[in-house]
Amino acid sequence: IDRTEQGAVSGIGLIRTQLGEPGPDGRRRPKPVEGxxxxxxxxxxxxxxxxxxxxxxxxxxxNVQLG
Structure with a gap:
């Protein structure tokens, strides 16, 4: 979570993913794309x-307010 100098939210860090090869169960799971x-x-x-x-x-x- 990115914040301003005053502590307010300014953004969120994300990473792109792509589907990997099928596992033993046949399901393809997402893998992070490096960089x-x-x-x-x-x-x-x-x-x-x-x-x-x-x-x-x-x-x-x-410092997240809940409720």
């Missing part, structure tokens, strides 16, 4: 995982 990192500009980020809310204590290190 394709980039910043997507944003002034708001909404994290969403699954369908039920649950605590995310790992966010406390990023």
């Amino acid at each position: 394709s990192e980039f910043i997507l500009d944003a002034d708001v980020l909404i994290m969403a995982f699954g369908f039920q809310s649950h605590p995310m204590p790992w966010l406390s290190g990023y």
Whole structure:
């Protein structure tokens, strides 16, 4: 997560992926493309995982407000 000097969100770091070769189960899994990192500009980020809310204590290190 990129932030301004004042601590506001300014973007998020991403990396492009491509599908790898099929594994033993026949499924192709995404692999990172080396050197394709980039910043997507944003002034708001909404994290969403699954369908039920649950605590995310790992966010406390990023000064993220929850609720």
